[in-house]
Amino acid sequence: MKLVTAIIQPHRTDEVRAALEAAGVKGVTVSEAAGYGRQKGHTEVYRGAEYTVDLVPKARMEVLVDDADAASVTEAIVSAAQTGKIGDGKVWTVSVDDVARVRTGEHGSDAL
Amino acid sequence: MKLVTAIIQPHRTDEVRAALEAAGVKGVTVSEAAGYGRQKGHTEVYRGAEYTVDLVPKARMEVLVDDADAASVTEAIVSAAQTGKIGDGKVWTVSVDDVARVRTGEHGSDAL
Amino acid sequence: MKLVTAIIQPHRTDEVRAALEAAGVKGVTVSEAAGYGRQKGHTEVYRGAEYTVDLVPKARMEVLVDDADAASVTEAIVSAAQTGKIGDGKVWTVSVDDVARVRTGEHGSDAL
Amino acid sequence: MDSGNIAWLLTSASLVLLMTPGLAFFYGGMSRGKSVLNMMMMSFGAIAVGAVAWVLVGNSISVGESIGGLFGDPSTDFLLQSSFVSGDGEALIATGFGATFAIITVALISGSVADRMKFSAWMVFAFVWVILVYSPVSHWVWGGGILSDGGPIFSEDWFPQDFAGGTVVHINAGVAGLVLALLLGVRKGFGKVPMRPHNLPFVMLGAALLWFGWFGFNAGSAFAADDSAAAAWVNTTTAAAAAILGWLLTEKIRDGKATSLGAASGVVAGLVAITPAAVAVDPWGALLIGAFAGVFSALAVGLKFKFGYDDSLDVVGVHLVAGLWGTVAIGLFGTTTFGAWDGLLLGGGLGGLWAQIVAALVTIVYAAIATLIIGLAIKYTIGLRVSEEVEISGIDLAEHGETAYEEAK
Amino acid sequence: MDSGNIAWLLTSASLVLLMTPGLAFFYGGMSRGKSVLNMMMMSFGAIAVGAVAWVLVGNSISVGESIGGLFGDPSTDFLLQSSFVSGDGEALIATGFGATFAIITVALISGSVADRMKFSAWMVFAFVWVILVYSPVSHWVWGGGILSDGGPIFSEDWFPQDFAGGTVVHINAGVAGLVLALLLGVRKGFGKVPMRPHNLPFVMLGAALLWFGWFGFNAGSAFAADDSAAAAWVNTTTAAAAAILGWLLTEKIRDGKATSLGAASGVVAGLVAITPAAVAVDPWGALLIGAFAGVFSALAVGLKFKFGYDDSLDVVGVHLVAGLWGTVAIGLFGTTTFGAWDGLLLGGGLGGLWAQIVAALVTIVYAAIATLIIGLAIKYTIGLRVSEEVEISGIDLAEHGETAYEEAK
Amino acid sequence: MDSGNIAWLLTSASLVLLMTPGLAFFYGGMSRGKSVLNMMMMSFGAIAVGAVAWVLVGNSISVGESIGGLFGDPSTDFLLQSSFVSGDGEALIATGFGATFAIITVALISGSVADRMKFSAWMVFAFVWVILVYSPVSHWVWGGGILSDGGPIFSEDWFPQDFAGGTVVHINAGVAGLVLALLLGVRKGFGKVPMRPHNLPFVMLGAALLWFGWFGFNAGSAFAADDSAAAAWVNTTTAAAAAILGWLLTEKIRDGKATSLGAASGVVAGLVAITPAAVAVDPWGALLIGAFAGVFSALAVGLKFKFGYDDSLDVVGVHLVAGLWGTVAIGLFGTTTFGAWDGLLLGGGLGGLWAQIVAALVTIVYAAIATLIIGLAIKYTIGLRVSEEVEISGIDLAEHGETAYEEAK
Numbered sequence A, B, C: 001m002k003l004v005t006a007i008i009q010p011h012r013t014d015e016v017r018a019a020l021e022a023a024g025v026k027g028v029t030v031s032e033a034a035g036y037g038r039q040k041g042h043t044e045v046y047r048g049a050e051y052t053v054d055l056v057p058k059a060r061m062e063v064l065v066d067d068a069d070a071a072s073v074t075e076a077i078v079s080a081a082q083t084g085k086i087g088d089g090k091v092w093t094v095s096v097d098d099v100a101r102v103r104t105g106e107h108g109s110d111a112l
Numbered sequence D, E, F: 001m002d003s004g005n006i007a008w009l010l011t012s013a014s015l016v017l018l019m020t021p022g023l024a025f026f027y028g029g030m031s032r033g034k035s036v037l038n039m040m041m042m043s044f045g046a047i048a049v050g051a052v053a054w055v056l057v058g059n060s061i062s063v064g065e066s067i068g069g070l071f072g073d074p075s076t077d078f079l080l081q082s083s084f085v086s087g088d089g090e091a092l093i094a095t096g097f098g099a100t101f102a103i104i105t106v107a108l109i110s111g112s113v114a115d116r117m118k119f120s121a122w123m124v125f126a127f128v129w130v131i132l133v134y135s136p137v138s139h140w141v142w143g144g145g146i147l148s149d150g151g152p153i154f155s156e157d158w159f160p161q162d163f164a165g166g167t168v169v170h171i172n173a174g175v176a177g178l179v180l181a182l183l184l185g186v187r188k189g190f191g192k193v194p195m196r197p198h199n200l201p202f203v204m205l206g207a208a209l210l211w212f213g214w215f216g217f218n219a220g221s222a223f224a225a226d227d228s229a230a231a232a233w234v235n236t237t238t239a240a241a242a243a244i245l246g247w248l249l250t251e252k253i254r255d256g257k258a259t260s261l262g263a264a265s266g267v268v269a270g271l272v273a274i275t276p277a278a279v280a281v282d283p284w285g286a287l288l289i290g291a292f293a294g295v296f297s298a299l300a301v302g303l304k305f306k307f308g309y310d311d312s313l314d315v316v317g318v319h320l321v322a323g324l325w326g327t328v329a330i331g332l333f334g335t336t337t338f339g340a341w342d343g344l345l346l347g348g349g350l351g352g353l354w355a356q357i358v359a360a361l362v363t364i365v366y367a368a369i370a371t372l373i374i375g376l377a378i379k380y381t382i383g384l385r386v387s388e389e390v391e392i393s394g395i396d397l398a399e400h401g402e403t404a405y406e407e408a409k
């Protein structure tokens, strides 16, 4: 199994969730994050002073999927989250040794 | 080494932490998350209107363990977090290439 | 590619970010966490009562890097975050199968 | 000059001024975390332009020399020059008291346009609305105009009673809120996404400050520290307390749970309903007016989902509905202990009820038409609504360059 | 009718009404994030049922025609009918002032039952307690009852002084809080888990609103805008300021750090202690009463861990302890500048001290027994406490269907 | 004794006391989440030591028997003994009113030392500053001292007007804030890291409570419920509203966005500027004073980055700048409707302008020197500043053992 993690613009969360459901994904875990990448270096003026703001709020989404679905889920996220502007985020995939469902104690693909 | 990540009901955090200590785990990292899985689709009424609420608050716990302990730690978490109700959560395991302790700069199992 | 995750003291965030930039890292994702390890067991007095406080706030930083950079980035984080006191944190590395840049849809090292 | 009366009017005017920041919290807490500052800025903006509009011409239009019972001559007291030079304390503080009423009335409207109205459009709207809608209507009812007892429509026996602003303030603002909500259209996700209050303690704080300020609003409308003021105080508290119970019981029966948003809204509904009736009824009347205001408004806040207008924070459900109920209820429970005539249930006949309904209808019609014209004029000049992108990512950042809360670090 | 007195009573009643929402923030900020709404709803619920109970019969029981010095005839002024019809402003606003006292007193109790009391049980408790405990005790002390100067227990020279409510309000509520806490039992994790205040700025806000309202409470208890009211104002401020210092120094010496929770609690402890003594002592008396109130309460809030009763937000440690101290301290520092007799340290002898102690004891015994009976009756009918599951996952969601804060999104 | 006047003074003193917790929120919301409690504790600490210092000797130094026009004899009314024993209500409540002024003035200074001053050093500073700076300067202006109309510097025709505290309160505190900021040095990251307000709704709440309290400050400074008080009320509201507009327009033109921090700061700037002038000008004067106060302060808050002094929360930019503007503006717009002489633009000549400038300069020089001496004395005994480690990890935890907010769990 794979764990697909996406760091996206917070206001694309709803679209990504809809895309995941359309892709047949059965569950998602969401949390808050902040980050910078190419977006770094944006300055802003506040109360008459200029600042460099480097950490921009992002949403993190994590999806556990079967090996076979990792690529298509990644594409689904990328296309739903894309606005074409800097700061759109990253999606990465990691191999998972085992998954357990807490409610039943099942393991492996059945637990997804 | 392995990283065991658990998404659980927030009110089971204390029980899971106790179980981890009993299992000899020396450290844990905890953070906030929200998610849905089978639990999806629960509706609620508020101020005379009906809504579908899909993201339910969850706690995330991460534990770094030696390879040999991953399975038993997973079981310890599953049994401590289980209430038998939908929404109980997931536990997954990922292989870790290296761990370093910041305080001393040690690496590997010694750093756990 | 590798994902380097660091759990550090929140007040070392600025130093670690500077060290990462010096090491040529192009992006970082930051979030909040809490944890305990050796630091466990610290007691405090409040309103005339004594308590054991076990979860201490931490910052989590995640950096996606090329395989070749993982070790040097880990060292950079460790040395920037180190205060020598208990609670300084952990840094671990996980192998990543794939990374995608949302803005362009690029994959692999180009997406970093 | 009676120092006791001036003391109470100074206090009352201060209390009513505090209501608008109270409203900023009541509304701000109810809005989402990404638009709370904009919500609060509409109240603070209303204070700024409302006070300036009032000092310039609003006060004259309201209580200046009447032109055909329709409005006061705006030049009568331009920049309060004549009030000031006269040096009469009671008249002076009354102009201040009037300013605070104009401010809170226009601020109330902002609840229906949450998350999506351009701040510049709001500032222009508020300034114009105080001058063209609030000031004339207050002239009709309190300045000797067409809805007063000496006016052309009513008899010596039967004329509308509006002690502290059922028509002038609540029906007026409620109708304006409805019209603006219709002009702006619904928010993205309206009726589908929960859009729950982001900070309920702020809603409670707002309700508390509103109640506290409302003592100045209702008991201050006696324009003296006298028996009437005391009666208004007691009725105000009785009605608000009963309305909390009315709202919470309605929720408990319908949804199974009594909410804190319900308690806070119940406070406001009860206060709105007793506003016109503060001295026109006895405590038992206040108890009934309050309790039913809670029930009616608790039921009415769901209507927007049925009819599809996005009255975001329930200006219509609370201010229009409870304002109408309180205005009409005087026709039922009115009594002459401190009031002007007996209502239907006290054997006074239908005359009072009729006068109350006519006054309400006239206010509704005028407020609707005038607000529509002002709203359309702004829509086709500077525009009313922000872009969808701004609405989604949050109006606070886009319009004010700020987010309400920063992480602790 | 004196317009200055009415102006001050209108203001005072408004100020005291604001104290209960202030308490909602003081207590709500101290509670955990999952039970802040329930905490605040107990205060808002107290306002609702307290005002209705008072308007119906509480006022009559308190100041109506005395039945054996024990309670006023409840029919005297049912629904305030006779006060209202009389049309006397000072009497009318005095009934409103009385309502606000009944409300805050019962609301104070809620601090001892945080996180675990059924909301329905609380509403029933508050309604009954106002009628059966608050109203009679206030009759004893202020309505010409058994603890008044004309009463059966005391002489013409030596009788209890309770200017604004040391016995009636603070000892009464403190004892009731202790009894309820014992009936409910401790919370899961009590004494082991920190349960720190989830929002200390809210605690500060609550303390500030309480202090502000307390000016109405203490200086308003002169029932006139006169010399006594001014004396009460000055002593109130002096004592509260001194109590902050007393509390902070105690913390600094004992724990090494002066906390904001300590400053806020010190404010309340000082205000509680000076309440009965507001005009009975001179500024130096107020300074000492305040300073020691801060020290005593700072020490007393730790007792619950020793004795194992879960007085969650320190109703006993602050209100009972400082209320007792202030009541007894009049026997020491009392002076006749504005007070009734000289205390022990001013050469007045032991008579005053004795009267103060007797009044405190009578109040303690009655409050304990009556609260126990009411509590037990509710326990064995609708039940007092929520399930453990609700307590862990949060009473806000379970009892009110809400969480206090939503993420910004 | 006039009950109306006492009623208004009791109310005013209560309102002004509330300003300091209001300031705690205004400043606390502006600070970072890790130092909000310390910021609020400086205000609550100022209340505690300020009230005690005032009751002990401050009141005597301010209005006691004058020693060479420099200060009142501290023994005149030690512990308010003579005020209290005289039993005169108006005199008694005036001492209370005075205490609230001393408290808020010293509390204002705390804005310039955010995040980095030892709490013990602050408490000592506040106590000493009230006695050695605030009390003498208030004696000069209001206690018959050297800056009064009967004083040695001014003629019978031309003397400084400071109705409610332009020199005594705002210039005084602004200069002291600047001196302390220079003594403490800049915060780590000053001018580089944004350090944005962590909770803007709290800033709005603070501004609202400050405005509400300011009615007591300005209209209460008439020491009666009379025509002057009414004029002060109307001018206060007019100026504050105009200042919001002035500040927001400046921001809109310069930065493209009108911020909520700007609205809140505009309120305060307008109120500061109208403070000395509350009855000295007509509404059009108030409108201009307010509008320009908003513009001037909006421009001035950026200066600290240019000159490199870390006046963290803009005590200088708001209080010193707007205080100077308001003080000088009387020389321009002053009129004799309620004021003492006509200003330059009303044909009164340069005499008034000269008197205003002299009074401002004397205050600046004394405040600077005296604050410097007190600050240096503390620096070289107990020390002024916390360690860098404490500053980075947060002064709340290190100095008070608390963090403001706990996660909901």
Ligand SMILES: Nc1ncnc2c1ncn2[C@@H]1O[C@H](COP(=O)(O)OP(=O)(O)O)[C@@H](O)[C@H]1O
Binding pocket: A007, A034, A035, A036, A037, A038, A039, A040, A056, A058, A085, A086, A087, A088, A089, A090, C026, C027, C028, C029, C030, C062, C063, C064, C065, C101, C102, C103, C104, C112
């Ligand atoms: N190397 C990286 N490691 C971890 N997270 C990253 C990395 N680069 C970018 N991110 C995350 O992705 C977000 C968007 O990245 P950014 O570089 O701004 O966009 P883009 O990929 O379009 O250039 C950042 O805010 C950060 O959270």
Ligand SMILES: Nc1ncnc2c1ncn2[C@@H]1O[C@H](COP(=O)(O)OP(=O)(O)O)[C@@H](O)[C@H]1O
Binding pocket: A026, A027, A028, A029, A030, A062, A063, A064, A065, A101, A102, A103, A104, A112, B007, B034, B035, B036, B037, B038, B039, B040, B056, B058, B085, B086, B087, B088, B089, B090
């Ligand atoms: N495929 C998934 N990927 C990531 N997280 C998941 C996934 N499925 C479930 N979760 C997480 O686990 C939580 C509980 O899952 P749920 O499906 O409701 O329970 P159950 O496993 O008992 O059916 C969810 O709220 C979500 O945070």
Ligand SMILES: Nc1ncnc2c1ncn2[C@@H]1O[C@H](COP(=O)(O)OP(=O)(O)O)[C@@H](O)[C@H]1O
Binding pocket: B026, B027, B028, B029, B030, B062, B063, B064, B065, B101, B102, B103, B104, B112, C007, C034, C035, C036, C037, C038, C039, C040, C056, C058, C085, C086, C087, C088, C089, C090
């Ligand atoms: N086994 C572990 N698994 C996951 N996180 C850990 C583990 N051990 C420590 N941590 C994280 O690292 C932080 C610091 O660890 P700690 O043991 O206190 O320091 P040290 O490594 O210096 O002994 C903890 O607060 C926790 O967040």
